[in-house]
Amino acid sequence: KAGEDQEKVAEVMSRYDLLALPVVDDHNVLLGMITIDDVMDVVVEEATEDIQKLGGALPLDEPYLLTKAGSIVRKRIGWLMLLFVTESLTGTVLRHYEDELQVAVALAFFVPLLIGTGGNAGSQTTSTIIRALAVGEIHIRDWLRALWHESRVGLLLGVGMAALAYLRALTWGSSSALSLTVAIAVLSIVIWANVLGAVLPIAAQRFKIDPTVVSGPVMSTLVDATGLFIYFSIARFIMKL
16 A cells, blocks of 8 residues: 555565565555565665664664764764663662661672673563564564563573572672572563563554664663662562661
């Protein structure tokens, strides 16, 4: 149909290996055709836009070297400020658990490790889900299957990362209680990050929001704050803080 989204056109031509696609009006009267050359331009344009959004910036309107520095700043500053404000949630969580940190200062040593691992796991999942949505491998109706799939992946990844975290904590001279706390926190955070990474892009598409908006920096920021909450909650329980 005339007026169809250009990404949909590219998806159809790619799926059926078409060299050309007829375009018709509402009465199925032929208006013209789209060739594979046209679609290649669209694919490059859409991929470039998605990659720039994955980094937490608005897409550029012109080639990089032809875009003025001021224009690039305007494309990036909004998201950077938003992420700065949301990242302050991490500081809020740390202040909330200030007493626990004073009792067990060693807890702070593992904060970068935990939030980094959670952010990386979430980014891996979102990039996979976003790509699967883009090429039509999954659809909004598949959200439960994607959630179950990534929950199992997160469990397996989390077990492996937890074992490594436990050994690493011991080699740093940590007590067995602290090492166990770090290991269980890593397991929980990786599972949580995978769950968020599976659900958020699909939810975004459901509400007509570009899924790339919830990827990369946004996912890392969200996992940072929630991951710290998980970590200190586990520490409070295991270490009796």
